[in-house]
Amino acid sequence: MSVTIKDIARIANLSHSSVSRALNNSNLVNEETIKKVKLIASELGYIPNYSAKGLSLNKSFNIGLFFPTLYEGTSAYFFYEAMQAVMKVIKNEYKLVIANVDDYKEAKYINKRNFDGIILVSQSCRDDFFINKILENEIPLVVLNRYVNSYRVNNIISDDRQGVCRAIEYLIENGHKKIAFIEGKEGLEPAKERKEGYFDAFLNNDIQLRKDYIVKGEYNIHSGYVAMQKILTVSDLPTAVFCSNDEMAAGALKAIYEKGLKVPGDISVVGFDNSIISSFSSPSLTTVNKPIKQMSTKGAEKILQIINSNVNEVETLYIKTDLVIRESVKSLI
Amino acid sequence: MSVTIKDIARIANLSHSSVSRALNNSNLVNEETIKKVKLIASELGYIPNYSAKGLSLNKSFNIGLFFPTLYEGTSAYFFYEAMQAVMKVIKNEYKLVIANVDDYKEAKYINKRNFDGIILVSQSCRDDFFINKILENEIPLVVLNRYVNSYRVNNIISDDRQGVCRAIEYLIENGHKKIAFIEGKEGLEPAKERKEGYFDAFLNNDIQLRKDYIVKGEYNIHSGYVAMQKILTVSDLPTAVFCSNDEMAAGALKAIYEKGLKVPGDISVVGFDNSIISSFSSPSLTTVNKPIKQMSTKGAEKILQIINSNVNEVETLYIKTDLVIRESVKSLI
DNA sequence: TAAAGTATTGCAACCGTGTGCAAGAGTGTG
DNA sequence: CACACTCTTGCACACGGTTGCAATACTTTA
Numbered sequence: 001m002s003v004t005i006k007d008i009a010r011i012a013n014l015s016h017s018s019v020s021r022a023l024n025n026s027n028l029v030n031e032e033t034i035k036k037v038k039l040i041a042s043e044l045g046y047i048p049n050y051s052a053k054g055l056s057l058n059k060s061f062n063i064g065l066f067f068p069t070l071y072e073g074t075s076a077y078f079f080y081e082a083m084q085a086v087m088k089v090i091k092n093e094y095k096l097v098i099a100n101v102d103d104y105k106e107a108k109y110i111n112k113r114n115f116d117g118i119i120l121v122s123q124s125c126r127d128d129f130f131i132n133k134i135l136e137n138e139i140p141l142v143v144l145n146r147y148v149n150s151y152r153v154n155n156i157i158s159d160d161r162q163g164v165c166r167a168i169e170y171l172i173e174n175g176h177k178k179i180a181f182i183e184g185k186e187g188l189e190p191a192k193e194r195k196e197g198y199f200d201a202f203l204n205n206d207i208q209l210r211k212d213y214i215v216k217g218e219y220n221i222h223s224g225y226v227a228m229q230k231i232l233t234v235s236d237l238p239t240a241v242f243c244s245n246d247e248m249a250a251g252a253l254k255a256i257y258e259k260g261l262k263v264p265g266d267i268s269v270v271g272f273d274n275s276i277i278s279s280f281s282s283p284s285l286t287t288v289n290k291p292i293k294q295m296s297t298k299g300a301e302k303i304l305q306i307i308n309s310n311v312n313e314v315e316t317l318y319i320k321t322d323l324v325i326r327e328s329v330k331s332l333i
Numbered sequence: 334m335s336v337t338i339k340d341i342a343r344i345a346n347l348s349h350s351s352v353s354r355a356l357n358n359s360n361l362v363n364e365e366t367i368k369k370v371k372l373i374a375s376e377l378g379y380i381p382n383y384s385a386k387g388l389s390l391n392k393s394f395n396i397g398l399f400f401p402t403l404y405e406g407t408s409a410y411f412f413y414e415a416m417q418a419v420m421k422v423i424k425n426e427y428k429l430v431i432a433n434v435d436d437y438k439e440a441k442y443i444n445k446r447n448f449d450g451i452i453l454v455s456q457s458c459r460d461d462f463f464i465n466k467i468l469e470n471e472i473p474l475v476v477l478n479r480y481v482n483s484y485r486v487n488n489i490i491s492d493d494r495q496g497v498c499r500a501i502e503y504l505i506e507n508g509h510k511k512i513a514f515i516e517g518k519e520g521l522e523p524a525k526e527r528k529e530g531y532f533d534a535f536l537n538n539d540i541q542l543r544k545d546y547i548v549k550g551e552y553n554i555h556s557g558y559v560a561m562q563k564i565l566t567v568s569d570l571p572t573a574v575f576c577s578n579d580e581m582a583a584g585a586l587k588a589i590y591e592k593g594l595k596v597p598g599d600i601s602v603v604g605f606d607n608s609i610i611s612s613f614s615s616p617s618l619t620t621v622n623k624p625i626k627q628m629s630t631k632g633a634e635k636i637l638q639i640i641n642s643n644v645n646e647v648e649t650l651y652i653k654t655d656l657v658i659r660e661s662v663k664s665l666i
Numbered sequence: 667t668a669a670a671g672t673a674t675t676g677c678a679a680c681c682g683t684g685t686g687c688a689a690g691a692g693t694g695t696g
Numbered sequence: 697c698a699c700a701c702t703c704t705t706g707c708a709c710a711c712g713g714t715t716g717c718a719a720t721a722c723t724t725t726a
Contacts, residue, residue: 002444002445002446004681004682004683005682005683006682006683014705014706015705015706015707016682016683016684016706017683017684017685017705017706017707017708018704018705018706019683020682020683020684020685021684021685021705023683024684026685028703028704028705029703029704029705030703030704030705033704033705047442047443047444047446047447048442048682048683049388049444049446049447049681049682049683050384050393050442050446050447051383051384051385051386051387051388051392051393051446051447051681051682051683052384052388052681052682052683052684052711053384053682053683053684054384054683054711055382055384055385055388055681055682055683055684055710055711055712055713056682056683056684056685056710056711057683057684057711058711059384060383060384062428062430076409076410076412076413076414076609077409079409079412079413079416080409080412080413081409083412083431087431087432087433087436091436092436092437092442095395095428095430095432096430096431096432097395097428097429097430097431098416098420098429098430098431099420099428099429100420103420103424103425104425109380109383109425110380111335111380111382112335113335113380113382113383113384113712114380114382114383114384221609221612221613247609247613250613250614251613253615254615257615276409276554276580276610277609277610277613279554280554280580280583280584280610280613280614281583281613281614281615282586282587282590282615337711337712337713338712338713339712339713347675347676348675348676348677349676349712349713350675350676350677350678350713350714350715351674351675351676353712353713353714353715354675354714354715357714359715361673361674361675362673362674362675363673363674363675366674366675381712381713382711382712382713384711384712384713385681385711385712385713385714386712386713386714387681387713388680388681388682388683388711388712388713388714389680389681389712389713389714389715390681390713390714391681446682
């Protein structure tokens, strides 16, 4: 049996109400009393019962970090970064509860009473049903990583499109014109955005798009490998390849090496994410930095702010991506 | 305001006690009543208040997954694998709360009432104070990844030592005798175990150890790079290098390439963990598979079993590692 | 038909904490 | 000295569930 405020009250010769007030620094209580109570509490090793606190305060002390179908699409790296960032912000004030959207398909257990706030990492509109559930329940919500077209949703997204456009233009600046593109997973918003960025750069620079330089991928290493193999069958080989994420870039590297070609000597490669993989690989990858940590930090801060102020001024935050230049691009000029 | 059992009771013309029993399938309640209550509950979209449930049942519905100092030492990959595995086991019965040991240094908020069970991923005896706190509080505990010398602690560990020994012997079978070793982070138990495995193999095969072939590392890519550079200064170069994890192996690859040497042509490389990196790299790495998923699954199952049966038969489980043969080792025979 | 047994339900207390309101003690004012 | 005021405390109820026990209705048995 753990120590409760009643135990403290007995020893301090007070009512449990006064003890409760003292522990919460209420100014209704004598300063001396507060000191005494806190001393006894720490001597007894008192730890509040959060179920009781929650029941009485109508809170849960839980912040949910939800991922879409964990079993595909979310990289370990994204996961790790996001979690760490959120954890740092919420500290011990709240517990960080990890869950995936799929397990809560019927939203059976989601409730304002069981989650004080939810941060959702979203990849596609398949999560919209979930978002609606959360909104219905009036739980503070922040959606990361995908633009949600709703005036009711706090949204924090990175500018993937512009990031890719910048990366492609960097290639162009370096004399590349024959630039292939490996797409991300079909149906995922950020994948579409990245493709748009590729188109933007070609439009801006009056370069003709080539259908045979655009190949589908699945975001995993194997798909990058296969996609690159396909690109390498084109008779007029590209001088550079943009891969919609770093993992696929790693796969692409492999396919290029197997063909006996060199990176960046024969073909330049650019990735996206600035994940650890991009610095692991040889050569290290020039890549677009996706500020996952920053996005997640902002998201967590926003959630806390909503909870604490009880005001939800819905906003959409864009966080800039930037190009990380490493060794995988050769200048043709 | 959410729906409560009292709302259901009012509509069903019952007392809230009967509703509670009905929702819990008590056999004290008429079957018809149960059906009626459940129907109303689902129509109203009733979701139990876990704070209230917890308060009355003396439970928290939280399972804690604790990591040691997240900011170093634990790889994103380990993290991801462990979390997914645990999540799959506990499903919706419990919430998965992620935390790191450091944030709970004074164990301020840890309590039998706030955690129904804790799974700790441990790397070194620096976590022992934490383990003791948990034991004091009589919270069901499973420690993963590091052997804890205590008859009170459930322990699930992989046989790293034997795994490394096997890997080294595989090199020996392939004609290697000059085998360097890059150590893991100093002070971490699994790192020591892996080193012992290296020694074991040398002893078993009557090969002389060489001091200049053993170099310290820090488990991250950069340290692997630096360590390998150091090894490459030895006049009599080794024909193979064992790296205590895959990340350092990636660093080592880089150092080798920069020296103008080939893998596995000039030097063979073996890693440890079978992390994604090992299949990304070129060449793909021969590595020791650490069954993180399996360990975590077992750990979660054990926790649930203790909670449900209220019996804690302390046990230590060894899970076998195995060698994954890929492309980074050359046969010298 | 009365007694005993069983099935079903409600009452009331409890889990640990927070809080509105009343009450008491102490202080200051005219 | 009476009154008003402030400071501090305790009482009692609330939060939303669970559960022991009593009460009622119904069934079975002799």
